[in-house]
Amino acid sequence: MITKKETVAMLLAGGQGSRLHLLTQRIAKPAVPFGGKYRIIDFPLSNCINSGIDTVGVLTQYQPLALNEYIGNGQPWDMDRTYGGVMTLPPYQGQQRADWYKGTANAIYQNLQFIDRYDPEYVVILSGDHIYKMDYAEMIEAHKKTGAACTIAVFDVPLEEASRFGIMTTDESMRITEFAEKPKEPKSTKASMGVYVFSRDKLAAYLEADEKTENSSNDFGKNIIPAMLNAGEKLYAFRFEGYWKDVGTIDSLWESNMDLLGERPVLNLKDREWRILSRNDAMPPHYVGQGAVINNSIVTEGCEIYGTVINSVLSAGVIVEAGAVVRDSVILGNVTVKADATVDYSVIDSDTVIGKGASVGKEMASSKGITLLGGSLNVPDGVSVPDAVICDNNMLTELSAK
Amino acid sequence: MNAVGIIFSSINEKSVYELTKQRTMASVPFGCRYRLIDFALSNMVNSDITHVGIITHYNYQSLMDHIDTGKDWDLARRHGGVKILPPYITAFANNSNYLYSTRLEALISIRDFIADCKEDVVVLSDCDTVCNLDLSAMVEQHIASGADITLGVKSSYVAQDTTRAITIVNSDDNGKVTEVVDYSGMRDGFEDVYIRVLCIGKKYLEELITDAMAHGYTSFTKDILIRNYQRHDCRVFKFDGYLATIRSMTDYFRCSMDMLDPEIRRSIFGVRNRPVFTKVRNSSPASYTDGAIVRNSLIADGCVIQGTVENSILFRGVKVGKNTHIKNSIIMQDTITGENVYLNCVVTDKNVVIRDGRVLSGHETRPFFIDKGSNV
Numbered sequence: 001m002i003t004k005k006e007t008v009a010m011l012l013a014g015g016q017g018s019r020l021h022l023l024t025q026r027i028a029k030p031a032v033p034f035g036g037k038y039r040i041i042d043f044p045l046s047n048c049i050n051s052g053i054d055t056v057g058v059l060t061q062y063q064p065l066a067l068n069e070y071i072g073n074g075q076p077w078d079m080d081r082t083y084g085g086v087m088t089l090p091p092y093q094g095q096q097r098a099d100w101y102k103g104t105a106n107a108i109y110q111n112l113q114f115i116d117r118y119d120p121e122y123v124v125i126l127s128g129d130h131i132y133k134m135d136y137a138e139m140i141e142a143h144k145k146t147g148a149a150c151t152i153a154v155f156d157v158p159l160e161e162a163s164r165f166g167i168m169t170t171d172e173s174m175r176i177t178e179f180a181e182k183p184k185e186p187k188s189t190k191a192s193m194g195v196y197v198f199s200r201d202k203l204a205a206y207l208e209a210d211e212k213t214e215n216s217s218n219d220f221g222k223n224i225i226p227a228m229l230n231a232g233e234k235l236y237a238f239r240f241e242g243y244w245k246d247v248g249t250i251d252s253l254w255e256s257n258m259d260l261l262g263e264r265p266v267l268n269l270k271d272r273e274w275r276i277l278s279r280n281d282a283m284p285p286h287y288v289g290q291g292a293v294i295n296n297s298i299v300t301e302g303c304e305i306y307g308t309v310i311n312s313v314l315s316a317g318v319i320v321e322a323g324a325v326v327r328d329s330v331i332l333g334n335v336t337v338k339a340d341a342t343v344d345y346s347v348i349d350s351d352t353v354i355g356k357g358a359s360v361g362k363e364m365a366s367s368k369g370i371t372l373l374g375g376s377l378n379v380p381d382g383v384s385v386p387d388a389v390i391c392d393n394n395m396l397t398e399l400s401a402k
Numbered sequence: 403m404n405a406v407g408i409i410f411s412s413i414n415e416k417s418v419y420e421l422t423k424q425r426t427m428a429s430v431p432f433g434c435r436y437r438l439i440d441f442a443l444s445n446m447v448n449s450d451i452t453h454v455g456i457i458t459h460y461n462y463q464s465l466m467d468h469i470d471t472g473k474d475w476d477l478a479r480r481h482g483g484v485k486i487l488p489p490y491i492t493a494f495a496n497n498s499n500y501l502y503s504t505r506l507e508a509l510i511s512i513r514d515f516i517a518d519c520k521e522d523v524v525v526l527s528d529c530d531t532v533c534n535l536d537l538s539a540m541v542e543q544h545i546a547s548g549a550d551i552t553l554g555v556k557s558s559y560v561a562q563d564t565t566r567a568i569t570i571v572n573s574d575d576n577g578k579v580t581e582v583v584d585y586s587g588m589r590d591g592f593e594d595v596y597i598r599v600l601c602i603g604k605k606y607l608e609e610l611i612t613d614a615m616a617h618g619y620t621s622f623t624k625d626i627l628i629r630n631y632q633r634h635d636c637r638v639f640k641f642d643g644y645l646a647t648i649r650s651m652t653d654y655f656r657c658s659m660d661m662l663d664p665e666i667r668r669s670i671f672g673v674r675n676r677p678v679f680t681k682v683r684n685s686s687p688a689s690y691t692d693g694a695i696v697r698n699s700l701i702a703d704g705c706v707i708q709g710t711v712e713n714s715i716l717f718r719g720v721k722v723g724k725n726t727h728i729k730n731s732i733i734m735q736d737t738i739t740g741e742n743v744y745l746n747c748v749v750t751d752k753n754v755v756i757r758d759g760r761v762l763s764g765h766e767t768r769p770f771f772i773d774k775g776s777n778v
Contacts (some may be wrong), residue, residue: 036687037703075473076682262691263708269686270704280682283436284671285663285703288696288711295694300434300687300703314687 003083003116005055007140009048010111012104013041013128014061019249021390022351022374027066030128033255033350035260035269035333036300038278039070040247042043042135044126045086046079046276051136053124055084057114059107061091061100063312078281087241089114103218109207112384115200125220129269131256132193132244133274139238140197149202149233152176152225153195153240165191166221168237176235190237193244196220202233215262224360236277243267254347257313257330261296281314291322307337324354328364332375341379345387355383362387403450405541406510409442410505412459413598414493417566420771421751425464428456428529430648431752433510433670434702434717437468440680440724441670443484447475448676449538451483451525454729455515457508459489468681475679486581487512500709506614506622516604522608528598532657533645535599540639544601549607549637553579553627556641562590569596570625571638579636582627591769594638596623597645602713604669606634644669651692655749655769658715658732662698687717693724704775707742711741718759723758730766748772 017029030041035105041058048056056079060067062304067088074086077114080382089111090202091100101107108115108125115123122143124136132151143151154168162183168179168190178187194390206224208218216223228235241265259266269276283302288294293308302317307324320326324337325344332350341354347370354360358379359372361371369388373379380400385391391399411428421430426438436664439456440580446454454477458465472484489502490509502508505526509516516524523541535554544552555571568585570593585593604611611628619625627636647656660666664736671678690696695710704719709726718737722728726743733739737750740758747764750756751774760778764770772778 076684261689265689270689270706275684276686277684280684282677282679284667284678285700286688287667288699288701290698292696294690294696296690296692298687298689299701309690387438 003118005084005120006121007053007055007124007127007136007138008115008118008120009044009053009056009124010108010115011041011044011048011056011058011126011128012107013058013067014101014107015066015127015129015224016062017129020253022252022392023250023253023347024063024370026063026375028060028063028128029248029371031063031067031070032247033315034131034247034253035257035267036063036313037280037296038269038276040131040280041067041070041128042077042276043131044128045071046077046274047132047134047136048124048126049077049079049277051122051134051140051273053136054081055120055224056086057089057111058086059089059101060109063105064088066088072279075278082127083170087114103216103223104208104220105207105216105224106218107217108203109197109211112204112207114125115204120200123198123200125194125198127194129248130193130244131247132240133242133267133271133276133319134195134240134244136195138195139195139240142236143197143199143239146173146236147234148197148236149199150225150228151197151236151238155193155240155244156189156238157191159186159189162186162189162191166225167191170237174237174239176237179221179225179229179235191241192221194221195240197238202228214331226394235251250347250370253327254330254370258311258328259300278390281316289322292320302334307339338381339370344371345369346371346373348373349377351376352379353377354379355381357382358384360385360391403452403538403541404520404521405449405525405537405601406519407446407452407525407537408509408529409439409446409456409460410508410528411439411456411465411637413505413762414530414649415459416434418530418651418654420651420749421654422461424473424774426458426460426462429462429468430654431717432648432658434653434700434715435683436587436678436680438532439465439468439513439529439532440667441532442527442530443475443477444678445527445533445535445537446525447477447679449536449541451477451537451541452477453519454484455487455512456484457487457512459502459508462486462488468607473642474681480554480602485515487515495743504621505624506611506620508557509607509622510611510615510717513608516608516611521750522604524602524604526600526602529595531645532648532670533597533641533643534670534678535641535643535645536674536676537599540562540599541601543639544637547577548635549601550603550634551627552601552637552639553582553640554597555594555638556597556645557592558645559592559618560585560591560595562587568593569628570594571596573638577629577639579638582623582626582631582636585627594640596627597641597647599638608725651749651769651771652767655732655747655766659713659730661700661715662713698766708718709741709743713764715751732769743770 015028018026080088286303289306307320308324317331321339323340344361345364367387413423471478477484492551688705694707701719709722719736723741731748737754739756750772
């Protein structure tokens with residue numbers, strides 16, 4: 001027996017996130033670690049459960065293993081439910097066809113049966129690439145009030161950045177009059193956050209129509225929303241005011257991590273009313289040794305700090321040995337920075353060891369850009385990895401040969 | 403593992419009355435993010451003992467909050483899993499209707515639970531100890547030796563002025579017990595001290611319980627072990643890792659500070675494939691602001707540190723204000739200190755508020771304890 005759910009959320013988590021380079025070589029973008037003990041997908045999943053949505057389909061496609069394992073039965077997000085809960089929905093072989101997900105809309109289309117089983121009134125479409133805390137319940141409430149076919153969450157961006165987003169033009173009542181995907185000359189600063197609330201019947205109808213349209217790229221932004229606007233459906237924008245960041249690039253991922261620092265961080269994860277939940281490993285508390293210096297940083301379980309850590313975010317199990325310096329960097333899980341090594345303005349993927357006296361990146365003030373160092377690498381003692389590079393095993397071999 | 407675990411959650415509570423006023427011994431906070439029962443429970447789970455009964459007595463609400471369904475120990479199971487066994491009192495007043503006070507009386511009251519267990523071996527454990535003990539090795543030895551009872555012992559230095567209850571187990575070269583005695587304070591030196599963990603055949607335990615009821619025995623250690631060890635095939639299992647026994651506030655303070663020692667910390671938390679599990683609280687990572695200075699300390703997630711922390715243990719969600727100096731102290735969950743506070747050898751229970759400018763100090767041998775929820 002399946003009980004009816006008023007709202008079902010569908011989380012698009014199949015993206016490769018190629019602009020994150022080495023970080024998404026082995027894992028999908030939503031599984032990329034963030035903020036010491038989280039992964040990107042923790043944010044939409046926690047938002048769902050905090051908004052009272054307990055039935056979530058996670059659409060996976062690219063490198064799903066780590067993501068599947070991470071989501072598991074949904075227990076960390078209180079979604080290990082007898083009725084509903086979180087489910088991963090990979091592409092599957094049907095009686096008539098077997099297809100990869102061709103686009104965001106097609107992914108939902110292929111899983112309309114999943115939605116139907118819960119007989120919902122509303123379907124929330126989310127993506128797994130953003131860091132934000134949002135109460136979807138408020139948005140659903142607004143959607144009910146306006147009687148819209150679709151409500152799209154929007155976020156005010158600076159005009160000069162608007163051409164990177166899907167931009168909504170609205171009338172005074174926030175009804176959308178025009179939608180432009182990455183316009184060269186944006187008419188408004190209301191950028192789509194990739195969060196949609198659909199009335200379920202409308203969603204199903206437009207997905208089915210889109211499926212029959214030849215040459216459609218089966219994408220919400222490119223096809224579904226324009227089609228609905230053309231047909232004169234009621235589409236409303238819902239303004240979100242709070243922290244929201246697309247972490248699709250190494251620079252934005254780094255920035256978003258840095259937003260956790262400071263006395264009053266821009267992104268506050270200590271809010272007990274809106275907890276971000278994550279799967280935790282059983283790690284002991286972190287230890288700070290004699291002679292350690294930690295300034296303006298966040299440090300989590302399993303770390304051992306004997307050296308200096310400034311303006312940085314350290315994930316679980318990171319070891320910073322005596323004399324080592326980590327500055328302006330994001331260090332993912334189980335990285336060891338050996339004695340007297342320095343790490344500056346870098347993102348270091350998990351399980352990498354940085355040898356004694358080695359250096360990665362350049363001091364932020366004089367650096368040309370962020371250095372990305374891949375995972376499970378071994379930087380030999382004394383080797384220097386320069387600034388503004390993406391350093392994988394091949395590059396490391398070259399650098400060591402010098 | 404063909405064994406069921408039974409944990410006594412309320413043993414020796416009076417010895418650390420400060421911390422057990424509102425909770426069981428099992429739920430005494432320890433080591434930044436743990437409760438004492440986490441160690442006994444993790445030892446069982448890591449040895450594939452996945453059916454565990456926890457005997458409770460008074461004040462077990464905090465324990466039930468902590469254990470919940472047992473999922474954080476992977477013990478939320480359809481078969482086995484963790485069961486809290488509350489005191490057994492019927493509505494019909496009669497002679498046997500009293501709250502048990504000893505391990506044996508507790509076992510008598512849960513004899514239905516024991517009878518329903520399908521496992522052949524029962525592991526009994528107290529939870530006032532902190533150790534990472536491979537119980538599977540102990541159970542294997544118990545089965546291989548064919549013993550009736552296997553007692554866990556650890557060679558420890560016992561000083562003449564020891565006042566706490568210590569049971570000493572003497573054994574021959576084959577590990578067969580030759581004597582079980584309460585320590586009488588007669589001599590100094592190394593002794594094999596009973597660590598209050600034992601293995602016993604399930605059938606044998608049931609027989610002992612029936613026999614104890616017939617004879618009116620009340621104490622497992624005194625009546626079954628000390629008086630009658632020669633009746634059973636009793637063996638020892640020697641444990642030589644780190645073991646802390648908490649029987650007083652001074653013990654609690656010293657053993658907590660032991661966790662700052664890298665070797666000891668590794669022997670508890672760093673054993674491969676034997677992690678210590680605890681309830682997940684989803685705190686965000688600890689934040690250090692610009693003026694923070696931290697030396698030789700263990701810091702849990704959720705802390706915000708703006709001041710100085712030295713040789714201390716900070717539990718989850720502790721806030722250290724600006725110009726505040728915390729030294730040699732144990733600061734429990736969600737304690738908030740204001741600015742210009744100075745603490746030395748202080749133990750605060752949960753949710754304590756220490757206002758600006760307060761200066762408090764105890765001594766290692768007599769830490770200054772502040773009650774749960776107090777406002778200083």
